[in-house]
Amino acid sequence: METIFVLLPLALLIAAIAVGFFIWAARSGQFDDLETPAVRILFDDEEPRPSATSRASKTTADSTRRVPE
Amino acid sequence: MSRPRETAPHGGRALSPAAVRVAPVTCAHCGLPVPPGLVRDGEKEQFCCSGCRQVYTLVREWGFDQYYRLVDQQQGALEPARVTGRSFEDFDDESLQAEATENVGADRRRTRLYLEGVHCTACVWLVEKLPAVLRGLDEVRLNFGSAVAEVTWRPGHTRLSTIGRALDRIGYTPHIHRASRAEEARRTEDRAALARLGVAAACAMNLMFLHGALYAGEHSGMASPYETFFRWLSFVVAVPVMLFSARPFFRTALAGLRTRVVHIDLPVAIALAAAFAASAWNTVRGSGPLWFDSLAMLVAALLGARQVQRSAQRTALERADSLRGVAFLEFARRLTGDGPDAPAVEVPLSALAPGDRVEVRSGELVPVDGVVLSGRSSLDNAVLTGEAAPLTVREGDVVNAGATNLGARLVVRVDAAGDKTRVGSLLSIVQEALSRKPAVLRTTDVMARRFVQALLVLAVVTGAAWLHRGPEVALERVVALLVVACPCALGLSVPLALSVALMRAARSGIFIKNPDALERLRKVDTVLLDKTGTLTEGRATVARWQGEDVVLQFARALEAESAHAVARAFRNSFGRSIWVVRTVEDVVEVPGQGIAGRLDGHDVRVGNRAHVEADGGTVPDDLARFAATVVADGLSPVFVAVDGCVAGVAGIGDALRPDARGTVTALRARGVRVRILSGDHPVVVARVGAELGLPAADALGGLTPEEKRDVVARLVTGTDRAGAVVMVGDGVNDAAALALADVGIAVHGGTGATLVAADVVLTREGVTPLLDILDGARRLRGVIRRNLGISLFYNAGASTLALAGFVGPLLAAVLMPVSSLTVVLSSALARTFAVAGPARRRLDSADRSVEATASLAEGRSAKAEA
Numbered sequence: 055m056e057t058i059f060v061l062l063p064l065a066l067l068i069a070a071i072a073v074g075f076f077i078w079a080a081r082s083g084q085f086d087d088l089e090t091p092a093v094r095i096l097f098d099d100e101e102p103r104p105s106a107t108s109r110a111s112k113t114t115a116d117s118t119r120r121v122p123e
Numbered sequence: 124m125s126r127p128r129e130t131a132p133h134g135g136r137a138l139s140p141a142a143v144r145v146a147p148v149t150c151a152h153c154g155l156p157v158p159p160g161l162v163r164d165g166e167k168e169q170f171c172c173s174g175c176r177q178v179y180t181l182v183r184e185w186g187f188d189q190y191y192r193l194v195d196q197q198q199g200a201l202e203p204a205r206v207t208g209r210s211f212e213d214f215d216d217e218s219l220q221a222e223a224t225e226n227v228g229a230d231r232r233r234t235r236l237y238l239e240g241v242h243c244t245a246c247v248w249l250v251e252k253l254p255a256v257l258r259g260l261d262e263v264r265l266n267f268g269s270a271v272a273e274v275t276w277r278p279g280h281t282r283l284s285t286i287g288r289a290l291d292r293i294g295y296t297p298h299i300h301r302a303s304r305a306e307e308a309r310r311t312e313d314r315a316a317l318a319r320l321g322v323a324a325a326c327a328m329n330l331m332f333l334h335g336a337l338y339a340g341e342h343s344g345m346a347s348p349y350e351t352f353f354r355w356l357s358f359v360v361a362v363p364v365m366l367f368s369a370r371p372f373f374r375t376a377l378a379g380l381r382t383r384v385v386h387i388d389l390p391v392a393i394a395l396a397a398a399f400a401a402s403a404w405n406t407v408r409g410s411g412p413l414w415f416d417s418l419a420m421l422v423a424a425l426l427g428a429r430q431v432q433r434s435a436q437r438t439a440l441e442r443a444d445s446l447r448g449v450a451f452l453e454f455a456r457r458l459t460g461d462g463p464d465a466p467a468v469e470v471p472l473s474a475l476a477p478g479d480r481v482e483v484r485s486g487e488l489v490p491v492d493g494v495v496l497s498g499r500s501s502l503d504n505a506v507l508t509g510e511a512a513p514l515t516v517r518e519g520d521v522v523n524a525g526a527t528n529l530g531a532r533l534v535v536r537v538d539a540a541g542d543k544t545r546v547g548s549l550l551s552i553v554q555e556a557l558s559r560k561p562a563v564l565r566t567t568d569v570m571a572r573r574f575v576q577a578l579l580v581l582a583v584v585t586g587a588a589w590l591h592r593g594p595e596v597a598l599e600r601v602v603a604l605l606v607v608a609c610p611c612a613l614g615l616s617v618p619l620a621l622s623v624a625l626m627r628a629a630r631s632g633i634f635i636k637n638p639d640a641l642e643r644l645r646k647v648d649t650v651l652l653d654k655t656g657t658l659t660e661g662r663a664t665v666a667r668w669q670g671e672d673v674v675l676q677f678a679r680a681l682e683a684e685s686a687h688a689v690a691r692a693f694r695n696s697f698g699r700s701i702w703v704v705r706t707v708e709d710v711v712e713v714p715g716q717g718i719a720g721r722l723d724g725h726d727v728r729v730g731n732r733a734h735v736e737a738d739g740g741t742v743p744d745d746l747a748r749f750a751a752t753v754v755a756d757g758l759s760p761v762f763v764a765v766d767g768c769v770a771g772v773a774g775i776g777d778a779l780r781p782d783a784r785g786t787v788t789a790l791r792a793r794g795v796r797v798r799i800l801s802g803d804h805p806v807v808v809a810r811v812g813a814e815l816g817l818p819a820a821d822a823l824g825g826l827t828p829e830e831k832r833d834v835v836a837r838l839v840t841g842t843d844r845a846g847a848v849v850m851v852g853d854g855v856n857d858a859a860a861l862a863l864a865d866v867g868i869a870v871h872g873g874t875g876a877t878l879v880a881a882d883v884v885l886t887r888e889g890v891t892p893l894l895d896i897l898d899g900a901r902r903l904r905g906v907i908r909r910n911l912g913i914s915l916f917y918n919a920g921a922s923t924l925a926l927a928g929f930v931g932p933l934l935a936a937v938l939m940p941v942s943s944l945t946v947v948l949s950s951a952l953a954r955t956f957a958v959a960g961p962a963r964r965r966l967d968s969a970d971r972s973v974e975a976t977a978s979l980a981e982g983r984s985a986k987a988e989a
Contacts, residue, residue: 058349062356066329073325080317086310088434090267093244094251097193 193245211287394609435622500530509802616910632887646846653852654801666778670771
């Protein structure tokens with residue numbers, strides 16, 4: 055039973071880390087817009103093009119982009 | 124006036140046999156019917172206007188065809204696209220860039236653009252796809268609710284003006300959006316509130332577990348080292364709740380005390396402080412009850428209710444806030460050479476100096492105060508002054524910023540720009556009035572004072588009653604009383620009832636930005652109505668018609684060829700599409716008289732009496748009589764002759780809305796004094812007042828915006844008033860009055876300034892929603908009263924138990940959620956505002972996105988109710 059003296063604070067510590075992440079997310083504005091992300095996820099890409107979501111790799115995709123006019 | 128347009132046929136009505144009905148061709152972009160004149164033979168796609176054609180072509184060219192499938196999926200109806208064709212060169216201005224953009228990393232910049240024309244979620248897709256085709260544009264993130272896009276680009280590869288043009292060409296007119304301090308503050312506060320709620324909820328849940336173990340241990344026996352360990356752990360978990368989450372309660376309670384106002388947070392703060400202090404002391408000394416779980420639950424529940432209210436308000440606030448960041452006038456076309464035909468460059472208003480020359484194209488807003496140097500045109504001042512009739516201007520005439528140029532191009536010498544213009548100073552009055560708007564004491568705050576008094580008396584009685592058992596027991600009883608008597612349900616009832624009311628109101632086309640407004644509407648003394656745009660449509664329409672349908676169709680088809688004010692009235696009334704007339708030839712406009720042409724082989728003349736009689740026609744007696752009644756109603760008669768025979772008369776003017784009379788009568792029946800405040804000519808206003816059955820003294824015309832504001836200010840500060848002063852308006856000239864009134868209501872189609880200034884924004888046509896707001900406010904009061912009754916009943920019962928010494932931490936932990944739940948249910952089931960049926964009215968695109976956000980909020984509230 056003595057193990058509870060270790061496990062309980064440990065559990066609370068993990069909970070505290072989770073809450074810490076939540077505070078960070080809230081403060082950095084991730085909950086500011088609750089509507090657009092909910093609809094954004096519904097858009098499927100039909101053609102293979104640099105998509106709106108895989109933006110990380112996009113700087114290298116410059117050469118494949120079409121420029122208007 | 125008889126009901127306008129009653130006799131006017133609309134597009135769908137059966138026409139007489141003489142007319143041939145052609146199957147409508149629909150626009151490939153927006154799906155609206157294409158006028159026959161614009162149908163191009165042999166083309167697969169047809170368009171209703173050049174805007175739609177441009178947008179469609181570009182969207183296809185960029186390979187974004189999926190957009191149209193998404194629009195279908197979202198069941199979003201499109202509006203005809205608007206492409207301004209601006210160069211957006213002013214976006215590249217250095218001072219503007221320094222002010223409105225920020226650096227991200229070494230070579231990227233970011234700014235926020237408010238996009239006009241965002242109407243459904245497919246727009247999010249399209250706008251965020253732009254980086255795929257625009258080199259140097261790195262990222263676009265569009266917030267659908269506020270229609271503000273965050274744009275990141277690399278200045279080395281592209282310019283902001285290029286991005287602006289691209290957005291414009293796919294139908295979204297971009298505007299530079301400057302985050303206001305109020306918006307910044309609200310966002311920070313929103314984020315902090317969410318973090319506080321998260322901490323409170325997490326701690327409350329963990330405390331429930333820990334206390335569950337303690338309660339169980341109390342029942343079945345628990346070895347003392349474990350008990351001590353659990354007690355200390357719950358103390359540790361409760362600390363962040365007190366120090367972080369509960370801070371707003373202490374802050375408002377203290378602030379209230381300083382200004383000698385007892386806020387509802389005061390009894391909450393007292394309960395929290397007493398419970399925490401007693402529990403902490405009991406933890407340290409190792410015996411006595413702990414209240415940590417009740418305390419954390421209380422904080423979590425109250426913060427949760429406030430969060431719900433916040434998100435209900437957000438729907439209405441977001442759009443207004445984003446409009447607040449957009450300047451009413453943004454740019455001017457400055458001439459860059461000598462002579463009136465020198466090329467123009469778009470510059471921000473801050474770059475203009477007095478003496479500069481700017482051009483104002485047809486359909487654009489005059490950006491500056493100044494004098495016309497060349498050109499003749501008519502200006503629409505309705506938004507600025509409330510005058511319904513257009514004003515003719517020529518060389519040497521003074522023009523004011525904010526007027527719409529209805530006619531030809533003008534060249535204007537700049538006398539003042541930006542804040543120094545008349546409209547600029549009006550808008551700064553609005554800002555000032557908004558910042559001074561007093562906070563109003565809410566019902567619960569009055570309740571709170573009595574509550575605190577009763578609580579203190581009870582605490583003394585309890586303490587005295589238990590003193591014979593020793594001070595320790597007495598203190599414990601007092602703490603128990605303070606905890607169970609804490610007005611948790613009282614604190615929940617108002618935000619919850621409010622947020623349900625706000626969501627229901629939003630669904631019925633009433634966006635309440637400031638919930639205090641509902642409280643102030645409890646008793647209404649005076650309703651002040653603007654005339655142009657509020658009681659009337661705010662633009663000339665064909666208000667009356669006598670004659671055959673076919674004749675009207677001919678008149679419409681002929682007027683479709685003209686840009687004259689009468690032609691606009693026809694378009695305003697019936698839209699652009701005409702089916703019955705197939706050929707229009709030999710159109711001749713006679714200035715000051717009318718227009719003539721050959722339609723499907725018939726000679727048609729539309730214009731004044733002299734114009735139709737010039738062709739040999741005579742006006743029959745019945746039509747002449749009708750024309751006389753039209754004139755008596757303050758409208759202008761327009762005669763229509765077909766093949767030399769005068770066959771119809773249209774009454775054209777800014778007619779009263781169909782629901783104006785009924786609404787005014789209903790308001791007066793409730794004992795509300797109704798007055799008209801208008802900038803239009805006193806004679807016109809007097810006639811409208813008489814038509815509505817108002818006494819002559821209550822129809823004030825010829826008021827400048829400043830005078831309007833002063834009238835409102837006098838009424839608001841008056842001592843003899845029996846209730847709130849409500850101002851209803853739509854134009855820039857009403858904005859200051861709206862901000863100053865107890866409750867400002869902006870009607871559908873109002874300018875951005877009124878949306879910012881008003882407490883309530885209507886997205887439904889007409890003035891009938893006024894009655895709905897009053898009814899809703901009354902019902903909301905009933906719900907709040909019921910909730911207060913429930914919570915007081917609980918508090919009285921619990922206090923009696925505490926006084927008798929029956930209440931321990933466990934009972935308190937059970938009683939609190941039960942009472943709160945009753946209040947939640949009572950609020951959720953309340954029918955404060957009638958929700959409009961599924962039949963939706965046609966809305967303009969800006970409103971539709973507000974509507975869409977409302978329906979999203981609707982889904983959320985449905986979830987909350989479940």
